[in-house]
Amino acid sequence: MSVINNFDHLLDSVRQLEKPCRVAVVCADDEATREACEKAASEGWITPLYTTEKVLADAAAQAVAWVREGKADAILKGLINTDILLRACLNKETGILPKGNVLTHFACAEIKRLRRLLFFTDAAVIPYPTLVQRTAQLEYAVRLCHAFGIKEPRVSLVHCTEHANPKIFPFTEDYQVLKEMARDGKFGPCIVDGPLDLKTSLNLAALREKHIDSPLQGRSDVILFPDIEAGNVFYKTLTLLAPQTRMACMLEGTLAPVALTSRADSAETKYLSLALIAQALSARC
């Protein structure tokens, strides 16, 4: 397959899927969610299954049950609070997070100034990732990139500077471990480097000005953020201040991918998030 470099490529790809993705839509009570589902369904690449329960928690449980019963391949969050949906997903007996799996949030951004899609984690779920959680984020990221045809994804471990200082920033020690694991082939084909700041992760000129040598060459496909505050600021800054940015979001770690957009998100973001999970799924089979 060729590399999916932007959302138009992504839509071309999902429109050619052999069979539609069966999506459990939790509380499609807002226009944006319905519009996104109807558009994707009319193009033939999803089959929406709308929850019928009236109580929010019951609707979330219904969607999760459909996944466990093999009736749905993925979930889309509609007009429901994230924590209610998460509680259903995380339920130890009836949920869809396999024991030991790490649940994490991924965003995929199409940014005008970059010529590729940028995946980043975690802007919404894990406050201060542990090494185990960062390892899972890296695993998921590489798998996701492979699903997008990126054969050797470039992953940047971001920090405010290029110097590791484990005394003040303990996670910079984890970064060294992650790089070693990547070199040992633990994640499959990928290039992992860090600590790098956001600019040296994404811009070759910035890298050269600082006289830093990085195998990523300022062309990262994935950003692993040090904490949720940094990830969230990046997400919000992009949507607010970087013009013509388009975004899609999902949860990873669950049995079925969950398209998780904010209640205030547009129909387009929900539609693109559906495409993101459909493409992610195509690589899991």
Add this chain to the structure above:
Amino acid sequence: MSVINNFDHLLDSVRQLEKPCRVAVVCADDEATREACEKAASEGWITPLYTTEKVLADAAAQAVAWVREGKADAILKGLINTDILLRACLNKETGILPKGNVLTHFACAEIKRLRRLLFFTDAAVIPYPTLVQRTAQLEYAVRLCHAFGIKEPRVSLVHCTEHANPKIFPFTEDYQVLKEMARDGKFGPCIVDGPLDLKTSLNLAALREKHIDSPLQGRSDVILFPDIEAGNVFYKTLTLLAPQTRMACMLEGTLAPVALTSRADSAETKYLSLALIAQALSARC
């Protein structure tokens, strides 16, 4: 005075200063630093004092000594590593950080989509601010805004969500304390609110979509970031991905303001940082 809403206003203002600001320029060995100084000097609002010592640490000590001796009002960092300059500023016997003062970094951004200058802290110096450090940041921020004619600055205490959760995010408890101090008049005229995310801090529509009531009304003048990672990501994202953004930077807490730009910064950023410290000084007298 009228409010300084953008860098053109700022330049108009400093060009009308009664006497030029005497700036100790540490290691003006790069073209960008010299160009910035010569332009400001030719316009009559700074008098540059170039360090003559050849060893970097000696040049930094020389600039700091000029401030202590009353020969310089401010410092501009040229082609010298930040840590060397900081060491000279922080020296307990010969430095310029009064005992008990907090040293912190401020950036001032002119962003195309906003109609005002945005001040933010801390993208570069304090890793995880304590309550004492946040209190100082807030004090400095209000003073800085007053120097820009903003009579009642709006300060947002940023977090990834609007809910305070001191168990996972202890600083959200500090945010409550800061709000109380502001209400008690500790900082002078200002409006302080938080936790708010970056988007609800800067965008009224986002605030309304989330049904949040905030006295800032999505019109913050100042952003206090929860940690250096978030501040740094904001800084780097603006310079990299938000078109037509202009930036100026300085250190606060020292006897004299220090214009602290990165070695790779353009002459324009250095020139604007000179204007920032000149304006900041005008309010200290």
